[in-house]
Each structure stands twice: as structure tokens, then as C-alpha cells.
Amino acid sequence: MAAVAEIEVVVAHQERATLRVGEAFLKIDTDEGRLDREVAAMELAPVPTAEVLWRKGPVLALGALKGKELGMLGEPSTASRQAxxxxxxxAKRLHEAPLPPWKSRSAEEIAAELDVECHxxxxxxxxxxxxxxxxxxxxETVFREWTPVFVHGDFQIRHVFVDGDEIxxxxxxxxxxxxDAYADLATLTLGHEERLPEVVAGYGGDVDRELIxxxxxxxxxxxxRWLVQHGFDPSAPGCEFDVLKAVK
Structure with missing residues (x-):
């Protein structure tokens, strides 16, 4: 029997899991329609994405990306300023691209969820x-008039791979x-406020840091709540609870 490549769990919870197996990522999703949209979004996005190797039912195989994650929440990022x-x-290039046909959740839906979670x-x-x-x-100040753009939707640093200064x-x-463009910028810099000036410099234009x-x-x-109930620790240093405590 051939040796099985080492398996690294990138992200895993009850709905979705991403595994790195040798030179491939395996994305497993209980919602196959969501996988369909993922592949379509990758085709439309004007930024580098992983190569689609194959798709079978709820499993999507993607070619491994060169380098390593931009960073991790709760740990200092060693990536360069240029990266x-x-x-x-x-992010700016993505936000200026033609809109995909799908919409994110409405402000009303997010506000209702916010009420439940705060309670x-x-x-x-x-x-x-x-x-x-x-x-x-x-x-609640994010609930304002805004112009929709093409967003990644979960633009966290573990989803961005860097090799030296290259993404x-x-x-x-x-x-x-x-x-909302600000949702992507905020997700990218969550827990890494010290990197916000660099992201803003690359993004260009007039960026409202208070909205971020x-x-x-x-x-x-x-x-x-989701993190607590799925075995993650938002109270770990530099993570969500520290982000909330920083607001005066």
C-alpha cells in the first residue's frame, strides 16, 4: 500500500472542513450548493486562487498553494510589510471587479442575529x-447606506497564502x-490592528478606519457563541474577546 500523505486540518466544524493532504486541499461541505457557488466565485475573482483538481459530491479538491498562511489569529504575523x-x-482589485450574482445577508438579517447573539x-x-x-x-454603525462590491466574505488571514512578499x-x-467592502478589510485585520496601516496603504483611497x-x-x-460551542476559544490572547475588550 502506498504511503498516505500527512493530513493537516486547516479548518473543521460541523458544516465544513478543509484538510491539506500532500499537495492538495480537500474541502468538504454539507451544502453542495455552497460548493457550486465557491467554484463559480473562484472563476470570477480577479485574484489568485487554488487550482480546482476535481469535484465529487460534497468534496472539492484544490491544488495546494505555495508558501504559508499570512498569519493566525492570536499570534503575531511574520509576513512582511510588503505582503x-x-x-x-x-482586496481593492476584488472590490472593483464586476459583481457576482449572489448577495450577502441583508442588514436586517445581520441585525436580527446580532440581537440574538448579544442576548x-x-x-x-x-x-x-x-x-x-x-x-x-x-x-450597529455598519448598518448604513453602502455600495455593494465583490467580497470574499471570509477574508481571514488563514485563507491568504504568502511566499515572501508574493501572495x-x-x-x-x-x-x-x-x-460590504469593509467586512473584508475588517476580517483580514481582525486581531492584527498593527497591520491595518499596511493594508490601508495597499488598498488606497479614503478608508474609514472607524467602520473597520x-x-x-x-x-x-x-x-x-459559535466558537465556544465548536471547541474554539475566543478568550485566547489576541482573539475575539480581546478585540471586544479593546473598545472603550
């Missing part, structure tokens, strides 16, 4: 009510859709 600026420029955090005494309310007030590709396009901070609060409030 972070390049990611900012890449859970306070009712279960996971976080102090004052801290939750302070972040909620900031988070070799972006993974996990299952949330690619029409959405508002999205940090929103994403952290929305994600905390």
Missing part, C-alpha cells in the same frame, strides 16, 4: 453586559458574493 500591502491591493452572551454571563452593549453600539492565492470562497473597527466588534459578537 500585507499586497493583500490590501488585492446569549449576557444571559449566559459569558461577557459583562456593559462590554457587550458598548461593542453592540459600535457594531500565492486565496482559499475558501464559499461566502463570495455582493457585500465597527466590523471588528460585529464579527466578534456574532462569532463568539
Amino acid at each position: 500585507w500591502e499586497t493583500v490590501g491591493a488585492m 446569549w452572551l449576557t444571559a449566559n454571563e459569558v461577557l459583562p453586559a456593559e462590554l457587550v452593549n458598548r461593542n453592540r453600539a459600535l457594531a 500565492t492565492g486565496v482559499l475558501d470562497w464559499s461566502e463570495g458574493a455582493q457585500g 473597527r465597527a466590523w471588528w466588534s460585529l464579527r466578534s459578537l456574532l462569532a463568539s
